[in-house]
Amino acid sequence: MLTRHFPLVIVLVIVALALLLPWLMPWTYDQIDWDAVRAPAFSGSHIFGTDEIGRDRLARLAAGTRITLMVAIAAALVSLIVGIAWGATAGWVGGRVDEVMMRIVDGLYALPFMFIVILLMVVFGRSILLVFVGIGLVEWLTMARVVRGQVMALKQRPFILAAEAAGTPPITILWKHILPNIAGVALAYLMLTVPQVVMVESFLSFLGLGVQEPLTSLGILVKEGADDMDMTPLGLLLPGAVLVVLLVCLTVEGERLRDRFS
Numbered sequence: 001m002l003t004r005h006f007p008l009v010i011v012l013v014i015v016a017l018a019l020l021l022p023w024l025m026p027w028t029y030d031q032i033d034w035d036a037v038r039a040p041a042f043s044g045s046h047i048f049g050t051d052e053i054g055r056d057r058l059a060r061l062a063a064g065t066r067i068t069l070m071v072a073i074a075a076a077l078v079s080l081i082v083g084i085a086w087g088a089t090a091g092w093v094g095g096r097v098d099e100v101m102m103r104i105v106d107g108l109y110a111l112p113f114m115f116i117v118i119l120l121m122v123v124f125g126r127s128i129l130l131v132f133v134g135i136g137l138v139e140w141l142t143m144a145r146v147v148r149g150q151v152m153a154l155k156q157r158p159f160i161l162a163a164e165a166a167g168t169p170p171i172t173i174l175w176k177h178i179l180p181n182i183a184g185v186a187l188a189y190l191m192l193t194v195p196q197v198v199m200v201e202s203f204l205s206f207l208g209l210g211v212q213e214p215l216t217s218l219g220i221l222v223k224e225g226a227d228d229m230d231m232t233p234l235g236l237l238l239p240g241a242v243l244v245v246l247l248v249c250l251t252v253e254g255e256r257l258r259d260r261f262s
Contacts, residue, residue, distance in 0.1 A: 007249035007256075014246060018065040027056035029063035030214045041234060051235060052228055060216055061238055067211055068218040069246075071131055072197040078136025079197075080190050083143025084182075088174055090144070091151030102148065105141050113138040114200070118209055131210055135200050143189055150182040184261035191254035195247045202243060218243045 026045050027033065037054040039046050048057040090101040120134040154160055155178070163173050198218075204210035205219025218239045225236030 005253075007252040010245060010249045011253070014065060014242065015069065018062045018069070021058065021062040025056065025059050025062075027059045029059045029216060030055065031059070038232065040232075048234060048238060049232065051224065052231075057235065057238060060221060061242065064216045064218045064221045064239060065242055065246075067215055068198055068201055068243075071135070071201045071211070071217070072194045075131070075133075075136035075139060075197045075201070076190055076193040078133060079139040079143055079193050080186065082137065083140035084147050084179070084186060086140065087144035087147030087149075088151050088178065091148035092155060092170065092174060092178075094152070098148070102145075105144055108138075109141055114203070118204070118207075122209075131201065131204070135197050135204075139193055139197060139200075143186070143193065146185060146189055147182060150185055151178055154178050154181055184257075188254060188257035188261050191250065191257050193254075195250040195254065198243070198246060198250070218246075 022028070033039075033046070033050060033054040033056070035054075036044060036046055036050050038052055039050040039054075041047065041049045043049060046056050046058070048061070050056055051060070086101065086105070090098045116134075116138055120130060151174075160173060160177060163177060201210055201217065202219035202222065205217045206223045208223075210219055211217040221239035222236060222243065225232075225234075225239060229236045
């Protein structure tokens, strides 16, 4: 049992450490120790040393992990809400409405979504709220297709036909009968959306278009570590390792859920 859920356990451990470490450490992620600039690991109170301006690496790693996961979860929830609303409407109404709505999805699939997110960042500014919304609004397409297929299959089931024959309003049928039956599939694809958003957010932050200072994220830490790799490789290895572990574990757990509910 534990082995099967080992990736989820790893993710929960990372989340717990990211939340608890700031309460246990003497340094904050943006606090500068002028007496320990570029301090090596295990020097004084800095377990993993400090960066080029004296900020504690472990504190910044914990803060960056929190921000990255917060952006990923918020954007994935935006994707979930938009995807379910769009897919359920298209699947239930059917006909020309379904045709038009799904052609819009196909058209958006053809666009370079990373370019759209970057364009939003440039036009509307680099706020963390816009990062949430911008990433979420380009990650809902797969969710919409999956939900549409599930709704189209469910609306032919006898219990749905009986509810329609009894005069139950469509919105009630969707809310009480269809949505509970597609919750498992939606949860599985939500879990698969989170690592995709983590990757997008990290890439945007690496380019300088995501989270802005004084906040930090895993993408920013990877960028800073890459710039300073010749001096202190630990600055790249730490956030890079956390990013890779999160991506792998979230993807494995999401695929397990997808296989279970498919």
